[in-house]
Amino acid sequence: MSEELKTDLKLNLEGLMCPMPVAKIAKAIKEAPVGAVIEATATDPGVLADIPSWARTSGNELIKMEREGKLVRFFVRRVK
Amino acid sequence: MDSNNGTTIIVMSGDMDKVFAAFSIAIGAAAAGKETNMFFTFWGIKAIQKGNLTGRSLFGRMMGLMNRGGINRIGPSRFNFFGIGRWMFKKMMKNHNVSSLEELLKTAMDLGVKLMPCQTSMEVMEIPREALIDGVEEPCGVAAMLERSDRSRQTLFI
Numbered sequence: 654m655s656e657e658l659k660t661d662l663k664l665n666l667e668g669l670m671c672p673m674p675v676a677k678i679a680k681a682i683k684e685a686p687v688g689a690v691i692e693a694t695a696t697d698p699g700v701l702a703d704i705p706s707w708a709r710t711s712g713n714e715l716i717k718m719e720r721e722g723k724l725v726r727f728f729v730r731r732v733k
Numbered sequence: 734m735d736s737n738n739g740t741t742i743i744v745m746s747g748d749m750d751k752v753f754a755a756f757s758i759a760i761g762a763a764a765a766g767k768e769t770n771m772f773f774t775f776w777g778i779k780a781i782q783k784g785n786l787t788g789r790s791l792f793g794r795m796m797g798l799m800n801r802g803g804i805n806r807i808g809p810s811r812f813n814f815f816g817i818g819r820w821m822f823k824k825m826m827k828n829h830n831v832s833s834l835e836e837l838l839k840t841a842m843d844l845g846v847k848l849m850p851c852q853t854s855m856e857v858m859e860i861p862r863e864a865l866i867d868g869v870e871e872p873c874g875v876a877a878m879l880e881r882s883d884r885s886r887q888t889l890f891i
Contacts, residue, residue, distance in 0.1 A: 669830065670831045672761050673832050673836075673840065675760070675761055675764045676760045676764050676840045676843075679763070679844065680764075680843065707761075710765035710766075711764065711766045
Protein backbone atom coordinates (compact mmCIF):
# COMPACT_ATOMS: atom_id res chain seq x y z
CA MET A 654 0.00 0.00 0.00
CA SER A 655 2.91 2.31 0.72
CA GLU A 656 4.78 1.91 -2.60
CA GLU A 657 3.83 5.32 -3.94
CA LEU A 658 4.86 7.15 -0.76
CA LYS A 659 8.46 8.04 -0.14
CA THR A 660 9.08 7.42 3.54
CA ASP A 661 11.95 9.17 5.29
CA LEU A 662 11.69 7.37 8.59
CA LYS A 663 9.99 4.28 9.94
CA LEU A 664 8.79 4.28 13.49
CA ASN A 665 7.73 1.22 15.45
CA LEU A 666 5.13 2.14 18.07
CA GLU A 667 3.86 -1.40 18.52
CA GLY A 668 3.04 -2.35 22.09
CA LEU A 669 2.91 1.25 23.25
CA MET A 670 -0.23 2.61 24.87
CA CYS A 671 -1.60 6.12 25.28
CA PRO A 672 0.01 8.65 25.59
CA MET A 673 3.28 7.18 24.31
CA PRO A 674 2.47 6.76 20.57
CA VAL A 675 1.61 10.46 20.33
CA ALA A 676 4.67 11.41 22.39
CA LYS A 677 7.00 9.37 20.15
CA ILE A 678 5.53 10.61 16.89
CA ALA A 679 5.73 14.20 18.12
CA LYS A 680 9.38 13.75 19.03
CA ALA A 681 10.20 12.14 15.68
CA ILE A 682 8.41 14.91 13.76
CA LYS A 683 10.26 17.56 15.75
CA GLU A 684 13.59 16.01 14.81
CA ALA A 685 12.68 15.51 11.14
CA PRO A 686 13.03 18.26 8.52
CA VAL A 687 9.92 20.03 7.21
CA GLY A 688 8.34 17.93 4.49
CA ALA A 689 9.65 14.64 5.84
CA VAL A 690 7.26 11.68 5.85
CA ILE A 691 7.21 9.27 8.76
CA GLU A 692 5.64 5.85 8.49
CA ALA A 693 4.59 4.36 11.81
CA THR A 694 3.02 1.12 12.98
CA ALA A 695 1.09 0.83 16.23
CA THR A 696 -1.04 -1.72 18.03
CA ASP A 697 -2.92 0.55 20.43
CA PRO A 698 -6.39 0.91 18.83
CA GLY A 699 -6.57 4.33 20.51
CA VAL A 700 -4.27 5.73 17.83
CA LEU A 701 -7.15 5.51 15.32
CA ALA A 702 -8.70 8.50 17.09
CA ASP A 703 -5.59 10.02 18.62
CA ILE A 704 -3.29 10.39 15.64
CA PRO A 705 -5.85 12.34 13.54
CA SER A 706 -6.49 14.61 16.56
CA TRP A 707 -2.78 15.06 17.16
CA ALA A 708 -2.24 15.93 13.48
CA ARG A 709 -4.99 18.56 13.59
CA THR A 710 -3.81 20.20 16.82
CA SER A 711 -0.11 20.07 16.01
CA GLY A 712 -0.67 21.25 12.43
CA ASN A 713 0.93 18.26 10.73
CA GLU A 714 -0.52 16.24 7.88
CA LEU A 715 -1.87 12.74 8.34
CA ILE A 716 -1.46 11.39 4.83
CA LYS A 717 -3.18 8.11 5.45
CA MET A 718 -3.98 5.54 8.05
CA GLU A 719 -4.89 1.92 7.52
CA ARG A 720 -5.68 -1.09 9.63
CA GLU A 721 -3.98 -4.38 8.95
CA GLY A 722 -5.59 -6.73 11.45
CA LYS A 723 -4.35 -5.66 14.86
CA LEU A 724 -1.79 -3.35 13.34
CA VAL A 725 -2.42 0.26 12.47
CA ARG A 726 -0.12 1.81 9.88
CA PHE A 727 -0.07 5.54 9.27
CA PHE A 728 1.92 8.18 7.42
CA VAL A 729 2.44 11.69 8.67
CA ARG A 730 4.21 14.59 7.02
CA ARG A 731 5.90 17.42 8.91
CA VAL A 732 4.22 20.60 7.69
CA LYS A 733 5.93 23.38 9.65
CA MET B 734 5.17 27.62 19.60
CA ASP B 735 1.93 29.59 19.49
CA SER B 736 1.56 32.12 22.24
CA ASN B 737 -1.64 31.99 24.26
CA ASN B 738 -2.25 28.45 23.15
CA GLY B 739 -0.60 26.61 26.00
CA THR B 740 -1.86 24.14 28.55
CA THR B 741 -1.44 24.58 32.28
CA ILE B 742 -2.20 21.81 34.72
CA ILE B 743 -2.35 22.36 38.44
CA VAL B 744 -1.48 19.10 40.14
CA MET B 745 -2.94 19.21 43.64
CA SER B 746 -3.26 15.47 44.05
CA GLY B 747 -0.39 13.20 44.93
CA ASP B 748 -2.36 10.07 44.07
CA MET B 749 -0.82 7.76 41.53
CA ASP B 750 -3.93 7.60 39.32
CA LYS B 751 -4.49 11.33 39.23
CA VAL B 752 -0.83 12.11 38.69
CA PHE B 753 -0.87 9.56 35.88
CA ALA B 754 -3.77 11.40 34.24
CA ALA B 755 -2.05 14.75 34.72
CA PHE B 756 1.13 13.55 33.02
CA SER B 757 -0.78 11.88 30.18
CA ILE B 758 -2.60 15.12 29.42
CA ALA B 759 0.60 17.14 29.69
CA ILE B 760 2.36 14.80 27.27
CA GLY B 761 -0.53 15.04 24.81
CA ALA B 762 -0.46 18.84 24.96
CA ALA B 763 3.32 19.02 24.59
CA ALA B 764 3.14 16.53 21.69
CA ALA B 765 0.72 18.90 19.97
CA GLY B 766 3.37 21.61 20.24
CA LYS B 767 1.76 23.56 23.05
CA GLU B 768 3.66 25.32 25.80
CA THR B 769 2.82 22.98 28.67
CA ASN B 770 3.17 23.76 32.36
CA MET B 771 2.49 21.66 35.40
CA PHE B 772 2.22 23.44 38.72
CA PHE B 773 2.69 21.03 41.62
CA THR B 774 1.07 22.11 44.83
CA PHE B 775 0.22 20.39 48.12
CA TRP B 776 0.25 16.60 47.69
CA GLY B 777 1.26 17.08 44.08
CA ILE B 778 4.76 18.00 45.31
CA LYS B 779 5.16 14.34 46.30
CA ALA B 780 5.27 13.45 42.60
CA ILE B 781 8.38 15.55 41.94
CA GLN B 782 10.34 14.62 45.06
CA LYS B 783 13.39 12.41 44.89
CA GLY B 784 12.05 10.30 47.74
CA ASN B 785 14.48 11.06 50.53
CA LEU B 786 13.38 11.86 54.07
CA THR B 787 12.41 15.47 54.67
CA GLY B 788 11.17 17.69 57.48
CA ARG B 789 12.67 19.77 60.26
CA SER B 790 10.02 19.93 62.95
CA LEU B 791 8.40 16.90 64.58
CA PHE B 792 5.31 17.11 62.38
CA GLY B 793 7.37 17.84 59.28
CA ARG B 794 9.56 14.80 59.91
CA MET B 795 6.52 12.62 60.64
CA MET B 796 4.98 13.70 57.38
CA GLY B 797 8.22 13.04 55.55
CA LEU B 798 8.43 9.59 57.07
CA MET B 799 4.81 8.61 56.36
CA ASN B 800 4.93 9.91 52.80
CA ARG B 801 8.43 10.17 51.41
CA GLY B 802 7.25 11.02 47.95
CA GLY B 803 8.90 10.14 44.67
CA ILE B 804 6.99 9.26 41.53
CA ASN B 805 7.39 5.54 42.18
CA ARG B 806 6.22 5.69 45.77
CA ILE B 807 2.87 7.44 45.43
CA GLY B 808 -0.18 5.20 45.73
CA PRO B 809 -3.58 5.17 44.01
CA SER B 810 -6.48 7.20 45.42
CA ARG B 811 -8.52 4.04 45.98
CA PHE B 812 -7.61 0.47 46.89
CA ASN B 813 -4.14 1.37 48.07
CA PHE B 814 -4.29 -0.84 51.20
CA PHE B 815 -0.96 0.35 52.58
CA GLY B 816 0.92 -0.13 49.35
CA ILE B 817 -0.57 -3.36 48.06
CA GLY B 818 -2.77 -1.39 45.69
CA ARG B 819 0.19 0.50 44.34
CA TRP B 820 2.04 -2.73 43.67
CA MET B 821 -1.06 -4.24 42.04
CA PHE B 822 -1.67 -1.20 39.83
CA LYS B 823 1.97 -1.12 38.73
CA LYS B 824 1.75 -4.79 37.82
CA MET B 825 -1.50 -4.33 35.91
CA MET B 826 -0.16 -1.31 34.05
CA LYS B 827 2.91 -3.28 33.08
CA ASN B 828 0.82 -6.25 31.94
CA HIS B 829 -1.16 -3.97 29.69
CA ASN B 830 1.94 -2.26 28.33
CA VAL B 831 1.02 1.05 29.91
CA SER B 832 4.03 3.20 30.71
CA SER B 833 5.09 3.64 34.31
CA LEU B 834 4.79 7.03 35.96
CA GLU B 835 8.56 7.28 35.87
CA GLU B 836 8.56 6.88 32.08
CA LEU B 837 5.76 9.43 31.76
CA LEU B 838 7.72 11.92 33.83
CA LYS B 839 10.81 11.40 31.69
CA THR B 840 8.79 11.69 28.47
CA ALA B 841 7.10 14.87 29.66
CA MET B 842 10.47 16.43 30.44
CA ASP B 843 11.85 15.29 27.08
CA LEU B 844 8.97 17.03 25.34
CA GLY B 845 9.70 20.23 27.22
CA VAL B 846 6.89 20.17 29.78
CA LYS B 847 7.76 22.68 32.50
CA LEU B 848 7.46 21.47 36.07
CA MET B 849 6.75 24.24 38.57
CA PRO B 850 6.99 23.49 42.29
CA CYS B 851 4.80 25.51 44.65
CA GLN B 852 7.01 27.32 47.14
CA THR B 853 4.36 27.59 49.85
CA SER B 854 3.61 23.86 49.81
CA MET B 855 7.30 23.16 50.14
CA GLU B 856 7.50 25.48 53.13
CA VAL B 857 4.45 23.99 54.87
CA MET B 858 5.56 20.41 54.33
CA GLU B 859 9.21 21.28 55.01
CA ILE B 860 10.45 19.98 51.70
CA PRO B 861 13.72 21.65 50.68
CA ARG B 862 14.67 22.46 47.07
CA GLU B 863 17.30 19.67 47.15
CA ALA B 864 14.57 17.10 47.82
CA LEU B 865 13.04 17.80 44.41
CA ILE B 866 14.09 15.95 41.27
CA ASP B 867 16.50 17.60 38.82
CA GLY B 868 15.01 19.54 35.96
CA VAL B 869 12.15 21.27 37.78
CA GLU B 870 11.88 25.03 37.56
CA GLU B 871 12.63 27.31 40.49
CA PRO B 872 9.89 27.11 43.15
CA CYS B 873 7.24 29.73 42.57
CA GLY B 874 3.81 30.91 43.60
CA VAL B 875 0.32 31.52 42.38
CA ALA B 876 1.21 34.59 40.32
CA ALA B 877 3.76 32.67 38.29
CA MET B 878 1.26 29.86 37.74
CA LEU B 879 -1.45 32.34 36.71
CA GLU B 880 0.89 34.02 34.25
CA ARG B 881 1.34 30.67 32.49
CA SER B 882 -2.38 30.09 32.74
CA ASP B 883 -2.91 33.43 31.01
CA ARG B 884 -0.91 32.11 28.08
CA SER B 885 -2.92 28.89 28.07
CA ARG B 886 -6.14 28.00 26.41
CA GLN B 887 -6.72 25.25 28.91
CA THR B 888 -6.07 25.28 32.61
CA LEU B 889 -6.82 22.08 34.43
CA PHE B 890 -6.93 21.37 38.13
CA ILE B 891 -6.26 17.80 39.15
